[in-house]
Amino acid sequence: MTENEPVREIAPAKINLTLHVTGQRPDGYHLLDSLVVFADFGDRLEIRRAEQSSLRVSGPRAQGVPADAGNLAVRAAALMDWPVHIDLQKHLPSAAGIGGGSADAAAVLRGIHRLSGRPLPNDSHRLGADVPVCLTSRAARMQGLGEDVIPLPALPALHAVLVNPGVEVPTPRVFAHLTRKENPAMPRTLPVWTTADNLAAWLAAMRNDLEQPAIRLAPVIAEVLTTLKADPECVLARMSGSGATCFALTDTRAAAEAMTRRLARPGWWVQPVTLS
Numbered sequence: 001m002t003e004n005e006p007v008r009e010i011a012p013a014k015i016n017l018t019l020h021v022t023g024q025r026p027d028g029y030h031l032l033d034s035l036v037v038f039a040d041f042g043d044r045l046e047i048r049r050a051e052q053s054s055l056r057v058s059g060p061r062a063q064g065v066p067a068d069a070g071n072l073a074v075r076a077a078a079l080m081d082w083p084v085h086i087d088l089q090k091h092l093p094s095a096a097g098i099g100g101g102s103a104d105a106a107a108v109l110r111g112i113h114r115l116s117g118r119p120l121p122n123d124s125h126r127l128g129a130d131v132p133v134c135l136t137s138r139a140a141r142m143q144g145l146g147e148d149v150i151p152l153p154a155l156p157a158l159h160a161v162l163v164n165p166g167v168e169v170p171t172p173r174v175f176a177h178l179t180r181k182e183n184p185a186m187p188r189t190l191p192v193w194t195t196a197d198n199l200a201a202w203l204a205a206m207r208n209d210l211e212q213p214a215i216r217l218a219p220v221i222a223e224v225l226t227t228l229k230a231d232p233e234c235v236l237a238r239m240s241g242s243g244a245t246c247f248a249l250t251d252t253r254a255a256a257e258a259m260t261r262r263l264a265r266p267g268w269w270v271q272p273v274t275l276s
């Protein structure tokens with residue numbers, strides 16, 4: 001590799017198939033238990049060595065994304081103490097429950113690791129609770145504040161449609177609207193799912209405990225979920241993370257694509273994906 005050749009990284013969307021809030025610590029942070037997977041769709045980054053860190057944001061979802069130290073991607077470069085120029089092509093909606101900012105930060109950490117040989121930090125959770133799981137971009141169980149990442153054996157691939165109704169819901173406000181903070185965790189030992197049907201049936205008995213508080217903040221999320229559940233090809237519909245993005249599982253990729261066409265609404269971002 002020549003001196004200033006960039007490395008390319010994909011920052012895939014993170015989907016919480018489940019998100020159980022199991023308690024709250026005295027410092028206000030919540031204890032989570034979540035099954036996380038990643039989409040075959042995300043932001044694209046080019047990262048190259050520079051005198052000083054800088055960021056250029058482009059792409060279909062660039063509007064409103066900060067290009068300064070307010071962006072987690074820039075803070076990730078500072079954490080590595082290795083300045084880079086980052087070209088970020090934004091395809092994921094922001095503040096949307098699918099880890100866009102965390103996935104970008106994780107991609108910068110991976111990129112700098114590849115460029116410099118510096119080790120990946122073990123305190124990446126300081127950038128954001130979702131950064132550690134985004135570093136691996138592999139199916140995992142996330143516990144604690146989000147920093148305890150237990151990698152899982154590969155899950156059966158799930159076909160899905162992601163839908164964001166165009167409202168940003170800030171994570172701290174969603175947590176603040178949570179009324180029941182001590183909910184049951186997932187079973188201590190997760191089953192081994194052999195088919196997507198198995199996994200979807202198991203997921204149906206689980207929850208996202210942030211769904212109701214997010215709906216109170218942004219009632220349009222309820223409208224998205226009702227619309228998804230009414231679709232004949234929807235196997236299961238749920239919100240991801242602290243919202244507002246929701247996902248609908250379908251049996252096939254073709255069904256996800258057909259559903260995407262049926263869901264087109266002004267202001268809605270709708271994306272067929274495969275999750276694994």
Ligand code: C5P
Pocket residue numbers: 028029030031032127128129130144145146171172175
């Ligand atoms: O770590 P992250 O930036 O994603 O968290 C944003 C906010 O969400 C935190 O400042 C906190 O208010 C809330 N949060 C929480 N418990 C967690 C993770 C986040 O209360 N486990």
